[in-house]
Each structure stands twice: as C-alpha cells, then as structure tokens.
Amino acid sequence: MKYALIRTSFLSVLWGAYIYNSSDDLLSLIIQLLICSLSFALFFITPITGNPLFIFICQAILLLVSTLAGSTPALAWSVLFYFHIEACIILQPAKYRLFLCSTLIFFGIEAFLFGESFSIAALSVFAMFFFITMKLNEINADMKEQRHLYDQLLGEYRKLKRVLYVTERNSRAEERTRIARDIHDAVGHNLTALLMKIEMLSIQYGEHHFKDLKELAADSLEETREAVKALKEGEVEGIQSVIQLIRKLESESGIMVxxxxxxxxxxxxxxxxxSIAVYRSIQEGITNAMKHSSVREVKVILGKTALGHLHFKITNNIEGCLPFRMGFGLTNMKERVEEIYGKLEINQTEKEFVLSGSFPVEEGVIA
Structure with missing residues (x-):
C-alpha cells in the first residue's frame, strides 16, 4: 500500500509539472487534463490487466498525442521514462523489447516534429537510459525465475516432509500394532493358560494353597491387557491429531493458524x-491456503452443530475474486467427507476463500 502511494504521488508530480509547463491556452490545458486522466486510468488498471504490454504502449501513444497539444516535449519524455521503469519491472524481457521498439517509434516521430529539441547529448542520455532499463529488466526476470524455482523446491520439500511424516507415523503405528499382537498372542495366552492350570490345581488340592498364585496370575493378565490396550490406543487420533498437524505446519512453513x-x-x-477424514481435510485446506493465498494466515474453527454433528471451517484471505476449479485435493477432500455421510461446502467471496464441512459423529465406534 505504501509503495503504491509513492508511485502514484511521483507520477502525479511528473504529470502536474508537464501540464503546468506545456499548456499555453485553455484548450491545450483541457486536452492535457483529459490525456492525464486516461493515463491515470490505465496506470491503475495495469496490475489487474492480463496484457500490461498493451497498456504501456497506450501510455506512449497518449504521451505522443499530448506533445502535439503542448509545447514542452522534454517533460513528456520524463513521464515516458517513468513508465519505462515500471515496464522493466513488470514485463518479461521479450515484451519489454517490444515496448522499447514502440518507444523508439515514439522518439522517431518526436524527432521529426521537434527536431530542434534533440541533440547528441540528449540522444546519448536516451540510449544510456534504455540500455540500463533493458539490463534491469533482464536481471529482474532472472530473479523472478529464481524465486519461482525456489518456491517450487520449497513446495516439494514441504510435500516430501509431509510424506515422510505420514510414512513414519504409519510405520510407528504398524510397529505398535505388531508389538501389541505379539504381547497378546504370546504373554497373554501363556498367562491365561497358567491361570487355568492354577485353577485346576486349586480344585484338586484346595483353593487356599494357590490363592496368592491365582491372584498374581490374574493381576499379571490384567496388566498385560492394559498394556496391549495402551499400545493400540497410543497413537494421537481425532481432534488431538489435528492440533498436532497445525503445530507441525506452523513450524515447517511459517504460516499462522x-x-x-x-x-x-x-x-x-x-x-x-x-479421524482420518478430519485430519486430511484440515491438512488439505491449510495446504490449499498456502498455495493460493499471498496472506500467510489461516483460520480454523472446530465445533459441533445443533444436531451434534462435528463441524469444521477453514478460512483464508485472498486478493481478488479469481475463479477456482475443483482440483485433485479439493475433490479428494469432498469425497472423504461424503464417505462418512458428511457434506463439504466451498465458498469464495472477493476477500475470503472458505471451506466448511460437517458429518454425523458416532462416538465410541472404532471403524
């Protein structure tokens, strides 16, 4: 916002100086003000247009028309130079060269109409300026390409870390399940067999002889069952897994949730x-916000509806109401929620992108 205000103020000063010094009568002043208004309208739509090269060429044509109505072409050149600086930042090298060619045509017409305003020194300054802006444009394009490659590599790195995390989590869960099964099959069965033998001996020789052994075996079997249960339920699931996911994404990507x-x-x-549906939905919603939003802030709300259904809502700010399409991630997310008899809604306004879903909860059911 501050940068845009500085640009607008600087361009206003250039146009103001040009109009003040080149308007000799009321008619030329009106023409210059109209051209200035058109130029500012083009200036403000440049960031949102799909073809900025056309806008910059229109700016050059407007300045050429303004020199025909004015008397000081040198100040028009200063406004054109400003647009060249803007163009060398925004345009790709190939398009900037096209704009440079249109500017050379502009100066050719200017030289024909105002030949006395051109000198060897002025032409040298023009040539040096255009050479510097062309090099700046190439450097800026290289920096943008490097930034794009860096973002791609960073995205692949984050994706790989998530894959490794899920793989590690699944491996850990499988190992815990294997250990729990081994304990259940080996130790648990042996303790059960021991308890049965003690029961048989107590029937034959009297219960008071084996009471302590029976209690010890029964306690050991119960502790083994608790240990197996703890191993099976030790993984973080449900809402707790979502909180753990948010912490992980915040630490990895710097996004604020x-x-x-x-x-x-x-x-x-x-x-x-x-649990898996909620986890994957929140993960995809935050990842989607990281990809498509320049504002690194996401709001996640977890709650219950009046019917007792679990409800989640993921909101992130966007710049401009651009059309979106259902990619693989959102489609997969919708299918996951519908598989558990839920519903996913996707809404987009001029400022926000909202993912909201809900599904009925069958508490205590382990699927």
Missing part, C-alpha cells in the same frame, strides 16, 4: 475413518 475449538469438541471421540 488461528485455531478455535468450541465447547465439547475436544472430548469428542471419533472413529478411525472420521
């Missing part, structure tokens, strides 16, 4: 399928 949890949502027990 504002998480709001409404009453009762943290204690909600979800099935495995529901």
């Amino acid at each position: 504002e998480l709001t949890t409404q009453q009762g949502v943290l204690s909600t027990r979800l099935s495995n399928k529901q």
